[in-house]
Amino acid sequence: xxxxxxxxxxxSGIINKLSEQMLVYAPxxxxxxVLFKVLEKGMEPLADYSNTRNAPKNFFFPKTxxxxxxxRTERGIELSGEGEGAPxxxxxxxxxxxxxxxxxxxxxxxxxxxxxxxxxxxxxxxxIISLACVHPPYSTCFCTSVGGxxxxxxxxxxxxxxxxxxxxxxxxxxxxxxxxxxxxxLSKADDAAEATKEELSKKSEEAITSHVAGREIKxxxxxxxxxxxxxxxxxxxxxxxxxxxxxxxxxxxxxxDEVKGSDGKRIRTWDSCMYWLFTKETSGHNPRTSQKQxxxxxxxHKFKYFVDNFDAIACVGCGRxxxxxxxxxxxxxxxxxxxxx
Amino acid sequence: MExxxxxxxxxxxxxxxxxKVDVIVxxxxxxxxxQTVPCFITNPDDAGKLVWNSFCSQNLxxxxxxxxxxxxxxxVRVKPEDKTRKVVGVVARGxxxxxxxxxxxxxxxxxxxxxxxxxxxxxxxxxxxxxxxxDGKEILEAAVNxxxxxxxxxxGDKDVPLKDVxxxxxxxxxxxxxxxxxxxxxxxxxPRDVDREYDSVNKFENLPLEERWSYFTxxxxxxxxxxxxxxxxxxxxCKICFVEQxxxxxxxxxxxxxxxxxxxxxxxxxxxxxxxxxxxCVEVCPMGVDLRNFLKKLDKDGFELFAHKAGESIDKPAPxxxxxxxxxxxxxxxxxxxx
Ligand code: SF4
Ligand code: SF4
Ligand code: SF4
Ligand code: SF4
Numbered sequence: 001x002x003x004x005x006x007x008x009x010x011x012s013g014i015i016n017k018l019s020e021q022m023l024v025y026a027p028x029x030x031x032x033x034v035l036f037k038v039l040e041k042g043m044e045p046l047a048d049y050s051n052t053r054n055a056p057k058n059f060f061f062p063k064t065x066x067x068x069x070x071x072r073t074e075r076g077i078e079l080s081g082e083g084e085g086a087p088x089x090x091x092x093x094x095x096x097x098x099x100x101x102x103x104x105x106x107x108x109x110x111x112x113x114x115x116x117x118x119x120x121x122x123x124x125x126x127x128i129i130s131l132a133c134v135h136p137p138y139s140t141c142f143c144t145s146v147g148g149x150x151x152x153x154x155x156x157x158x159x160x161x162x163x164x165x166x167x168x169x170x171x172x173x174x175x176x177x178x179x180x181x182x183x184x185x186l187s188k189a190d191d192a193a194e195a196t197k198e199e200l201s202k203k204s205e206e207a208i209t210s211h212v213a214g215r216e217i218k219x220x221x222x223x224x225x226x227x228x229x230x231x232x233x234x235x236x237x238x239x240x241x242x243x244x245x246x247x248x249x250x251x252x253x254x255x256x257d258e259v260k261g262s263d264g265k266r267i268r269t270w271d272s273c274m275y276w277l278f279t280k281e282t283s284g285h286n287p288r289t290s291q292k293q294x295x296x297x298x299x300x301h302k303f304k305y306f307v308d309n310f311d312a313i314a315c316v317g318c319g320r321x322x323x324x325x326x327x328x329x330x331x332x333x334x335x336x337x338x339x340x341x
Numbered sequence: 342m343e344x345x346x347x348x349x350x351x352x353x354x355x356x357x358x359x360x361k362v363d364v365i366v367x368x369x370x371x372x373x374x375x376q377t378v379p380c381f382i383t384n385p386d387d388a389g390k391l392v393w394n395s396f397c398s399q400n401l402x403x404x405x406x407x408x409x410x411x412x413x414x415x416x417v418r419v420k421p422e423d424k425t426r427k428v429v430g431v432v433a434r435g436x437x438x439x440x441x442x443x444x445x446x447x448x449x450x451x452x453x454x455x456x457x458x459x460x461x462x463x464x465x466x467x468x469x470x471x472x473x474x475x476d477g478k479e480i481l482e483a484a485v486n487x488x489x490x491x492x493x494x495x496x497g498d499k500d501v502p503l504k505d506v507x508x509x510x511x512x513x514x515x516x517x518x519x520x521x522x523x524x525x526x527x528x529x530x531x532p533r534d535v536d537r538e539y540d541s542v543n544k545f546e547n548l549p550l551e552e553r554w555s556y557f558t559x560x561x562x563x564x565x566x567x568x569x570x571x572x573x574x575x576x577x578x579c580k581i582c583f584v585e586q587x588x589x590x591x592x593x594x595x596x597x598x599x600x601x602x603x604x605x606x607x608x609x610x611x612x613x614x615x616x617x618x619x620x621x622c623v624e625v626c627p628m629g630v631d632l633r634n635f636l637k638k639l640d641k642d643g644f645e646l647f648a649h650k651a652g653e654s655i656d657k658p659a660p661x662x663x664x665x666x667x668x669x670x671x672x673x674x675x676x677x678x679x680x
Contacts, residue, residue: 032473032629050479053627063565064596138479140373236379236404240569242627258593267595277585326569326625327399328371328378 050137055248099155101248140319213339241272243321402440402575439652459522461530464511570622
């Protein structure tokens with residue numbers, strides 16, 4: 001693994017230089033939100049920010065994606081794809097929890113049994129530069145309870161760690177090393193930088209104040225599909241799906257056709273287990289008719305089914321659903337309440 | 342406040358113990374600062390959980406409607422002689438009671454299916470306003486002290502005047518005391534700055550058309566169509582909303598901006614004469630879309646054309662579902678001549 005040092009004031013120049021050669025998405029301020037946007041000339045990427053409101057999953061799994069187009073002609077139906085595929089790009093400034101979410105999404109979209117060409121194409125052509133959390137950005141962060149770490153490099157190609165006056169840049173994967181070639185001359189990192197990183201890593205881990213019993217509740221979930229506890233979560237839920245839309249790991253989708261005249265397209269859009277249309281079948285039957293069943297699905301999917309299938313919890317502990325649920329339904333509390341049953 | 346809370350808990354406990362209600366819908370403490378959560382109490386011993394403070398932001402009438410209707414649905418296959426009713430007690434401030442009035446006027450349930458515990462209201466804190474005043478820093482603690490709110494953030498403490506963070510709809514509210522109730526707790530709340538109710542709408546109306554349209558399109562671009570606004574709104578209770586109908590599909594499910602605009606325009610027009618300006622839709626919107634500006638314009642039209650305020654009184658029928666000989670109709674027959 002290559003390791004380099006980048007002076008603080010040089011970073012934005014380096015990233016801007018990259019953006020002249022390829023598409024770079026970076027966190028920028030937009031009214032009162034921080035969002036990933038295409039970096040254009042003169043724009044300053046934020047390196048000192050907490051986290052974006054939206055998870056970056058939309059870069060590989062967009063909210064709306066055209067899968068194919070069709071046209072009715074006199075000769076029959078003509079099919080066509082959506083152009084030449086994804087461009088090379090860099091995602092700069094991803095938080096470690098979100099970078100880790102890509103590894104979890106890979107398990108679904110890029111596995112032996114099913115390969116999703118739409119996802120894989122974009123994923124392969126993207127290099128991820130993550131920004132380690134030297135301080136956990138929120139008091140609601142709980143990455144360490146679900147298999148992550150504030151300074152983890154999982155899912156990243158390049159990891160930047162803020163050492164005070166400079167960044168330690170670690171080029172973790174071959175993709176990352178290829179990016180190094182485009183970044184110009186950077187001085188090699190010394191042992192002192194690594195020692196500082198070690199120290200910061202320990203401190204950051206200790207500064208995490210939210211802890212949930214992520215793995216511990218699995219045996220209970222295995223046994224208690226029917227339990228009065230499930231009656232206590234969903235009552236105030238507005239079924240808005242904010243929790244699932246903002247979540248970096250939620251990945252349910254729906255496929256529908258939109259037709260105008262003789263032109264049509266097949267689109268894939270995000271779905272959410274919080275919606276009453278979720279799993280509603282064409283016959284009109286829905287195996288999950290109540291919000292109670294849907295909320296159970298959300299929790300079970302993250303803390304049981306995903307663990308059964310892929311041996312990982314489908315939550316990276318980013319805390320978005322906790323912070324942005326309009327009625328303050330708190331997944332940390334739910335998991336911990338279950339652990340006390 | 343403490344006094345109101347104490348009375349509230351006593352009344353709720355009594356109603357549950359005397360089996361006057363099956364459930365009390367109120368607010369309880371949340372897990373985050375600036376938050377309370379809607380709660381559903383069935384055991385009299387849990388009445389102590391109820392709170393009433395400046396962080397009670399949501400209009401609870403929506404839940405009253407949902408609970409009664411879900412119960413009715415569960416009774417569909419029950420023999421007539423075995424059918425039961427569910428009586429819901431609800432903690433209701435002014436706007437919540439107006440929503441209940443609308444439900445009653447629209448025959449959604451009977452008056453004796455709901456027990457209204459009226460509370461006086463001095464307005465709720467808009468979370469976004471607080472967040473803006475502390476530059477988006479994470480808020481770790483917040484407490485109201487008199488006319489100030491003390492906030493502890495990741496970068497220090499700050500005191501903010503309460504009036505700067507009270508939700509816009511509360512600042513000029515005409516009905517901060519319940520318009521209808523079975524039990525009242527607390528003393529009447531002092532009147533708000535009602536004369537300025539339509540100031541912001543007047544200002545917006547006077548902008549050139551292009552500016553108004555570009556503001557509308559800019560706001561709608563933020564919308565992710567989660568429908569939290571619709572789902573929290575007590576007046577949005579259609580079983581199947583037009584946006585989710587598929588035969589025919591009135592709006593597409595993709596990211597076409599016109600689909601978002603159509604959803605919003607249709608929803609807002611369904612609110613004409615039915616929006617009580619409770620601010621719940623604005624408060625729950627995860628993207629901070631300014632819905633109020635447009636809803637308030639419809640409210641103003643309702644007031645100017647029909648002297649109507651939504652849900653003001655159970656005896657005053659809604660203008661769009663009644664006809665009176667004196668109703669203005671020039672705007673239908675000669676639309677050009679009226680502004
Ligand atoms: S479930 Fe919540 S905390 Fe976990 S990854 Fe999703 S949004 Fe983040
Ligand atoms: S964000 Fe909260 S209210 Fe919305 S669907 Fe999720 S749990 Fe329900
Ligand atoms: S709550 Fe906000 S984002 Fe969601 S549908 Fe309503 S306006 Fe759009
Ligand atoms: S439209 Fe918004 S402000 Fe009006 S009644 Fe519904 S939730 Fe309240």
